[in-house]
Amino acid sequence: MSTLVIAEHDNSSLSVATLNAVSAAQALGADIDVLVAGAGCGAVGEAAAKIAGVGKVLVADNAAYEHQLAENTALLIAEVGAAYDNIVAPATTTGKNTMPRVAALLDVAQISDIIGVESADTFKRPIYAGNVIATVQSADAKKVITVRTTAFDAAPAEGGSASVEAVAAAHDAGVSAFVSEELAKSDRPELTAAPVVISGGRGMQNGDNFKLLDGIADKLGAAIGASRAAVDAGFVPNDMQVGQTGKIVAPDLYIAVGISGAIQHLAGMKDSKVIVAINKDEDAPIFQVADYGLVADLFDVLPELESKL
Amino acid sequence: MKVLVAVKRVVDYNVKVRAKADGSDVDLNNVKMAINPFCEIAVEEAVRLKEKGVATEVVVVSIGGKTCQEQIRTALALGADRGIQVEVEGNAEPLVVAKLLKGVVEKEEPQLVILGKQSIDGDNNQTGQMLGALTGMGQGTFASEVVVDGDKVNVTREIDGGLQTVALTLPAIVTTDLRLNEPRYASLPNIMKAKKKPLDVLTPADLGVEVKSHITLLKVEPPAERSAGIKVADVDQLVDKLKNEAKVI
Ligand SMILES: Cc1cc2nc3c(=O)[nH]c(=O)nc-3n(C[C@H](O)[C@H](O)[C@H](O)COP(=O)(O)OP(=O)(O)OC[C@H]3O[C@@H](n4cnc5c(N)ncnc54)[C@H](O)[C@@H]3O)c2cc1C
Ligand SMILES: Nc1ncnc2c1ncn2[C@@H]1O[C@H](COP(=O)(O)O)[C@@H](O)[C@H]1O
Numbered sequence: 102m103s104t105l106v107i108a109e110h111d112n113s114s115l116s117v118a119t120l121n122a123v124s125a126a127q128a129l130g131a132d133i134d135v136l137v138a139g140a141g142c143g144a145v146g147e148a149a150a151k152i153a154g155v156g157k158v159l160v161a162d163n164a165a166y167e168h169q170l171a172e173n174t175a176l177l178i179a180e181v182g183a184a185y186d187n188i189v190a191p192a193t194t195t196g197k198n199t200m201p202r203v204a205a206l207l208d209v210a211q212i213s214d215i216i217g218v219e220s221a222d223t224f225k226r227p228i229y230a231g232n233v234i235a236t237v238q239s240a241d242a243k244k245v246i247t248v249r250t251t252a253f254d255a256a257p258a259e260g261g262s263a264s265v266e267a268v269a270a271a272h273d274a275g276v277s278a279f280v281s282e283e284l285a286k287s288d289r290p291e292l293t294a295a296p297v298v299i300s301g302g303r304g305m306q307n308g309d310n311f312k313l314l315d316g317i318a319d320k321l322g323a324a325i326g327a328s329r330a331a332v333d334a335g336f337v338p339n340d341m342q343v344g345q346t347g348k349i350v351a352p353d354l355y356i357a358v359g360i361s362g363a364i365q366h367l368a369g370m371k372d373s374k375v376i377v378a379i380n381k382d383e384d385a386p387i388f389q390v391a392d393y394g395l396v397a398d399l400f401d402v403l404p405e406l407e408s409k410l
Numbered sequence: 411m412k413v414l415v416a417v418k419r420v421v422d423y424n425v426k427v428r429a430k431a432d433g434s435d436v437d438l439n440n441v442k443m444a445i446n447p448f449c450e451i452a453v454e455e456a457v458r459l460k461e462k463g464v465a466t467e468v469v470v471v472s473i474g475g476k477t478c479q480e481q482i483r484t485a486l487a488l489g490a491d492r493g494i495q496v497e498v499e500g501n502a503e504p505l506v507v508a509k510l511l512k513g514v515v516e517k518e519e520p521q522l523v524i525l526g527k528q529s530i531d532g533d534n535n536q537t538g539q540m541l542g543a544l545t546g547m548g549q550g551t552f553a554s555e556v557v558v559d560g561d562k563v564n565v566t567r568e569i570d571g572g573l574q575t576v577a578l579t580l581p582a583i584v585t586t587d588l589r590l591n592e593p594r595y596a597s598l599p600n601i602m603k604a605k606k607k608p609l610d611v612l613t614p615a616d617l618g619v620e621v622k623s624h625i626t627l628l629k630v631e632p633p634a635e636r637s638a639g640i641k642v643a644d645v646d647q648l649v650d651k652l653k654n655e656a657k658v659i
Contacts, residue, residue, distance in 0.1 A: 111571075170576065171539065172548050194569040198551050201504065201536035205543035210505050210624035213534050223628065228533050229427040233436055236628040276548035276582070280564060280575040293570075297658070321659060329588060339554065339568045339589060346448075346528055346588065348570070354658040364426060371636060375656045377648065383641075392639035393651050405645045410659065 102131035102221070105182050107190035107199070108149050112139045112167065115148040117294050118191035120255035123152055125248040126189045127256065128218035132156050135263070136181055138174050140167035146265050153260035161268040168279035169195050175202035176272035182207070185243070192247035192349075204245035211245045212237065216252035230345040231368040250293060251351035251372060285340050292341065295324035297354045298373070300343055301336070302328035302366075304359020304380065304399055308336040313399070314358065316407040326350065326370075328360045344369035359399050362387025379403075411521035411558075411580070413456040413465045416511055417449040417485050419478040420531040427531075433629040445481040448526025450488070451586040454593040455556060456524055457489035464558050465522070467491050471514050473498050473507050479609060486604035487596035493609040498621055501532070506621050508540035513617025515545055520581060522563065527552050527585040538585035548578035554589040 104126045109116040119135070126133050134157040135149045146160035159181060165173045178199065182188040188203060190196035192214045204211035216234070217225035223238045224246070292298065299314050299321070311325070318325050326348070327341040343350055345368035355373035360366060362378070362385055370376070371390050378391035381398050388394040395402060421427055422442040430437045445453075459465035470485040471494040472478040482493035496510050515523060525538040542549035550556070550565025554573065557564045558580075566575045568587045596604070614621050642648045652659045 168574070168576075171551075172542070175543060194552060194567075197535050198539060198549070201539035202543040202549070204536075205505060205508060205540035208505075210503060211534075211536050211540075212625070213536060226533075227633065228630070229421070229436060229531055230533070231633055232427045233429045233630045234633050235630050238626045238628055239624065240626065241624050274546070274548070276546070276579045278577045280577050282569075282572065282574040284572040333588065338572065339587075340570060340572050345530070345533065354652070354656070365423070371633075375652070375658050376636075376639075377652070388641070389638045390636045392656065393648055394639065394641045395645070395648055396641060397644075402645050406648070409645055409649050 103185045104129050104131045104133050104187040104189055105185040106133055106135045107178060107188065107196065108135050108137045108145060109191050109193055109195055110137065110139060110142060110145040112142045113144055115145050117255055118193050118250045119149070120152060120258060121250035121253045122189050122191040122248045123154060123256040124253040125215065125218065126187070127154055129187055129221055131186060134159060136161065136178065138166040138177055140164050150263040150265050151259050151261050153257040155261050155263040158263050158265045159268045160265060161270060163271045165271060165273040169199070170277050170279060171199045171202050172274035172277045173272050175199050175206060176274060177270055178203045179206040180270055181268060187244045187246065189246045189248060191250050196247045200245055200247050207243055207245065209241040209243050209245055210239060211247070212239060213247050214249045215246055216249050230364050231371070232364065249349055251349050285338055289318060290322065290324050292324040292326055293348050293350055296352050297321045297323035298326050298350050298352045299323045299356040299358065300326035300328065300360060301331055301358050302360030303330035303334065305331060305336060311337055313403040317403065317410065320407065320410040328366050357387050358403065360387055361385050362390065411465055412467045412469065412518060413459060414515065414518055414520035414523045415449070415452045415456045415468060415470045415485065415490065416523070416525045416537070417453060417470050417472045417481050418446040418526070418529050419443055419472065419474055419481040420446045420529055423447055423530055429630045429632055433631055435627060436630055443477070445484050446526050446529050448528055448586050450593045451588070451590050452524040452526055453485045453488050453490055454591045455586060458591065459558065460489065469494065469518055469520065471496065471511065473502055473510050475499060482609055483604050484596065486607045487601040488594065492607055495609065495611045496617065497611055497613050502621065503623060503625055504534050504536035505540055505624060506619070507537050508544055509619045510614060510617055511537070511541050512544045513619055522558070522580065522582060522584065524584045524586065527587055538583050542583050547581055547583050549583045549585070550576055550578055551585040552587040553584050554587050556584055556590065
C-alpha cells in the first residue's frame with residue numbers, strides 16, 4: 102500500500118496544510134510519498150523531504166505548474182498517482198479545485214473534507230454544514246481524498262530524510278492561463294492555523310470598525326476572521342470568511358464579535374476549543390455554543406477588552 | 411452563445427438537518443426543499459449574460475427524481491429558457507452527475523457551463539471540476555466575476571489567499587461563489603410564464619451513462635454537541651475566566 106500526498110505551497114515555502122495531510126495519510130497506514138508540483142519549487146521539495154514519515158519526494162518543476170492551474174496539475178497528479186493506492190491533499194481551495202478533476206480522470210470518486218480515518222476504505226466527513234457526520238466507505242481501488250486540516254495534527258516538519266527525485270512529466274492542457282492575482286498581505290498568523298481567531302460580523306457595521314479588532318488581535322497573536330455577512334457587505338475581503346463555504350478554523354480560542362451564529366458560520370468554527378461571543382442580543386444563537394458569552398454593545402466593550410489584556 | 415446551468419434540489423439552507431434515529435441517513439421527511447443557493451447564483455449569472463446580449467439561450471439541467479422539476483421551474487421563472495431533467499432515483503454521486511452532465515453537454519454543445527461550487531447537502535464541491543476532467547474543458551471554480559471576451563472567458567476566483575484571475579478558452583466551466591451576484595426574486599408573472607416553458611426528460615440510457623455507486627453511506631450521526639457555557643457580567647470577568655479558568659490567554 103502506498104499513498105501520495107500533494108504538497109500545498111507557493112513555489113517558495115511549504116504550507117503547514119501539507120503537514121496535516123501527511124498525518125491523515127499516516128492514518129491510512131501506507132508508505133507516504135509527497136508530490137511537489139510547481140515552478141522553481143526546489144526549496145519546497147527540500148522542505149518536504151524533512152517531514153517525518155515521508156519516504157520519497159517527487160518534484161515536478163515546470164512552468165505549466167507555476168500557478169497550480171487544475172487543468173495542468175490534475176493531468177500530472179493522475180499520471181504520477183496511477184502507481185499509488187491513495188492520493189491525498191489538504192482541503193484548501195487548491196486541493197478542492199484540483200482533486201475532483203484528478204478523481205474523474207482516474208474514474209473514481211473523490212472523498213471530500215475527511216475528518217477521520219476509520220480504516221483504509223472508510224472515512225468520516227461532515228455533511229449538511231456539519232449538522233451530521235457521515236461515515237462513508239469507498240468501493241474504488243484507488244482513493245482520492247481531501248483532508249480537513251483542522252481535524253488532523255500537523256506531522257513534524259523536521260526529522261525526516263526522504264530522497265528527492267525529479268519528475269519530468271510536463272502537462273499543459275492548453276485551455277487555461279493565469280492572468281493575475283491579488284493576495285491579501287498580513288503580518289498576522291494564517292487564519293486556518295492561528296491559535297487565536299477573532300472574527301467580526303455584520304454587527305461591526307463597516308470595514309473601518311474592524312480596526313477595533315486589530316489591537317486585540319495584536320495582543321493575542323490572533324488572526325482576524327469574518328462572517329459571510331461582513332464579507333458580502335464589503336467590510337473585509339473574501340479570504341477572511343469563516344464557515345461552511347469559507348474557511349474552517351479550530352483555534353484554542355475563537356472570539357465572535359457581532360455575529361449571530363447561523364449554522365453556516367458555526368460549521369466553520371464550532372470545533373474551536375474555547376468560544377467567546379460578544380453580542381448585544383442575549384438570544385443570539387451564537388451563545389448556544391459559546392463557553393463565555395458577553396451580552397453587550399461591541400463598541401463599548403472592544404476598547405475595554407483591548408486595554409485589559 | 412448557449413449557456414448550460416446545472417441546478418440541484420437540496421434541503422433549504424435554513425433547515426437544521428438531523429440524523430434518523432437508526433443512523434441510516436438524515437431525516438428529510440417533511441422538510442422544505444429548495445434550489446441549492448449556489449445554483450441560484452449560477453442561474454442568475456446566466457440570465458444576466460443573456461440580458462447583456464452575451465448569451466442567446468439559457469438551458470437548465472437537473473439530475474434527480476421527478477420532484478427536481480420544481481427547481482427547474484424555479485430556474486425558468488428566474489429567466490432560463492428551457493429545462494432538462496435527467497431522471498435518476500436517489501442522490502446521484504458527483505462522478506455520476508458529472509458523467510450525465512457530459513452527456514448533456516455533448517447534446518447541447520453550450521459554450522459555457524455554470525454550476526454551483528458546492529451543494530449544501532453533501533458539501534462535496536466536486537461536480538464542476540469532474541465535468542472539466544471528462545470534457546477536457548478549462549474550469550473557473552469559486553467565481554466572483556465572469557467576463558466573456560471573444561473566444562475566452564476571464565474568471566476571478568475566490569481562493570484562500572485572496573483572488574486569482576484565470577483566462578479560459580471557450581467552451582469552459584464556471585462554478586459560482588457567493589459574491590458572484592445577488593440572485594433576483596421570481597415575479598409572479600414570470601412564475602406563471604415558467605410553467606409553459608419547455609422541459610424535456612431524459613434517462614441515463616439516453617445519454618449512454620451507467621449509474622454506478624462508488625461510495626456507500628454506512629451511517630450518519632450527530633456531531634459532538636457543545637453545551638452552552640456561561641454568561642459573564644463584564645469584560646473583567648471575561649478576561650479573568652480566559653486567564654484563570656480556560657487558560658487560553
Ligand atoms: C449557501 C450559503 C452559504 C453560507 N456560507 C456561510 C459561511 O461560510 N460563513 C458565514 O459566516 N455565513 C455563511 N452563510 C450566511 C449565514 O446564513 C448568515 O447569513 C451569516 O453568517 C450572518 O452573518 P452575521 O452573523 O455577521 O450577521 P447577522 O446574522 O445579521 O448577525 C449580526 C449580529 O450582530 C449583533 N450586533 C449588531 N450590532 C451589535 C453591536 N453594536 N454590538 C454587539 N452585537 C451587535 C446582532 O445582535 C446580530 O446577532 C451562508 C449562507 C448560505 C445561504
Ligand atoms: N443532481 C444534480 N443535478 C444537477 N446539478 C447538480 C447535481 N448535483 C450537483 N450538481 C451541480 O454541481 C454543483 C456542485 O455540487 P457538488 O459537487 O455536489 O457539491 C451544484 O451546485 C450543481 O450546480
